[in-house]
Amino acid sequence: MATLIEAETPDVLGPAAPKRGAGGVGRYILVRFLLIFPTIFILVTLVFFLMRITGDPITAALGGRLPQDQLDARIHEAGYDRPILVQYFEYLGQIATGNFGTTLSDRRPVVEMLATFGTATLELAINSLVVALLIGIPLGMIAAHRRDRTPDAVLRFFAILCYATPVFFAGLLLKLTFSVALGWFPVSGRASTNTELAMSQLAAPSGIYWLDALRSGNYQALGDIAAHAVLPAVALGLLTAGVFLRLVRTNLIGTLGKDYVEAGRSRGVSEFRLVTKHAYKPALIPIITVMGLQIALMLGGAVLTETTFEWKGLGYQLAQYLTARDFVAVQGIVMLLAVIVAFTNFVVDILAAVIDPRVRY
């Protein structure tokens, strides 16, 4: 719920913001940039120690399946029997040089694993962001324009409903309706087997299927990919659409009350143009800020969406690795997510500062 509350009062001047003291944009950007590192560092440290409290990764992954002496040998080989602090600093050193290790369950380099599944998650995130914007912005405009009337009440209720419905339940309902009952869309997956095969045979795949299909001119595959993409994108998109709707509504109500909008109205500017141009553009600043902050919500939602639709991305894979107790892989994924979140927050802060000088101190 905090996400929704935050949505209305964007806390761009977070408690960690540098206080007082004059300084230009450059200084502000530098401070913000430097703040990325403690964030990542804290999360990596937290996850490392939390994971290790439960024991070493090898016992966790293979315990019970190998005799104790073989287990001990492998633990010793991997160096997990050394003091935890030694391992921690070694791990930090490895990360700093870009070495994230090899997954325990399927013996893949973590970096390669992240690249493969990360693109799938990126594709899902882009798709659902498009859905969220297409639904959230126009509906938010309608709600703001018809403030406190029936459309506004209905739309506000819809926004809360979007929030209240867990992604996986929305996914289940969509599946039941559109795949099982109506048969319009496939039940799960990113593409059918043929398409996946075609995609994997491309020379330099970007990993984002629709992009690859477009580039190779494979329009049959494109249709297949699109059909697979609809339901997951809608399920995850609806979650964020509610937030966008409220955001646009709140901020538009603010700008619609301004004098220049009234001036525009008296000059005979159409209501449609007033809402979509005059009032909307200045309202865009807080909207962009909060949109950036939604990335964390989306990443959390992606884990559930991907599991619901067997969309083989980072979230789906994270659940698999967690079940297999593959802590090396889990740490890699968490690390990547931490970096993404930290960087998005940085970009959002900078955007907010560049657009609105009052944000800087």
Next chain:
Amino acid sequence: MSDTTTAALPPAPRKAPLLDRLPVASHIRQSVGLQRTMLLIGTALTGLFLLAALFAPLIAPFGFAQISDADGTFPAQAAPGGKHLWGTTVGGYDVLSRVLWGSQTAAIVIVVSVAMSLFVGVALGLLSGYFGGWLDRILVVIADAIYAFPSLLLAIVMSIVISRGQSSFWGGILACAFSITVVFVPQYFRVIRAETIRLKAEPFVESAMVVGASSWRIMGRHIFKNATRTLPLIFTLNASEAILTLAGLGFLGFGIEPTSASEWGFDLNKALADASSGIWWTGVFPGVAIVLTVLGLTLVGESMNDLNDPRLRGRRAAGNKRNTSKAGKA
């Protein structure tokens, strides 16, 4: 809120009746029109949820892990109707019973997790805001880092650490509650810290310092009592998030085993496989339960939020609405 101000006025030394000072009740009295409808719907849904949670053992036709009765084993995936009003699952569990029992699990997890995060978050927020300095800086950076991270992922990591595949009722509940606590502490921390810093500059705190009250007394009495006004609101909002996090954990398989407690998210996960063969009742009922509960709590929280904010509060027949809102702005 207006009640407390009237109570403080000289001619009325007596406090307002208890009913009016209770968070939700006073809000209902204040509200009008659409806001009141939303608040009432929310209160009704929340009440329904609490009743189900409280009386689950009495109203549920069967136990949450019961797969047979005197007439023999329950059929698997039986359609709704007859003895099993909402049908049965693959494992032969009665869906209606599991949904009812699930409300109890959810209620316990909410209470435990929100109570724990309140305690830790408020304590840390007071300390951090009051003393400031390096402690404050460190706590703020840590809280911000945790806050920025996707809460569900954090809860997953925590639940692995805590439960390690534990399956007992309290083990599972505590694991979920702890995981949710870690996510929420930064939120309470932020709110209380900000309030503490604001209140520290108020004259009444200064005068307490001058009189020679100890730091602990100032924090515990003067600041704490004033800083916690917004807490009922955060409580309601967090309760709904706690349910979603619990369901998310259960859905991913990090929740509570089906034999030790009933959990909506877990049931939805199992229902996913049923969906492709057109069996809807195993998923729709627990799902609707989640939606209605979260909806109820959110409506209550939202309405309270709006009512606490005079700019958003609807006014009772205050003449031309547009004029009043414009006057407020100018």
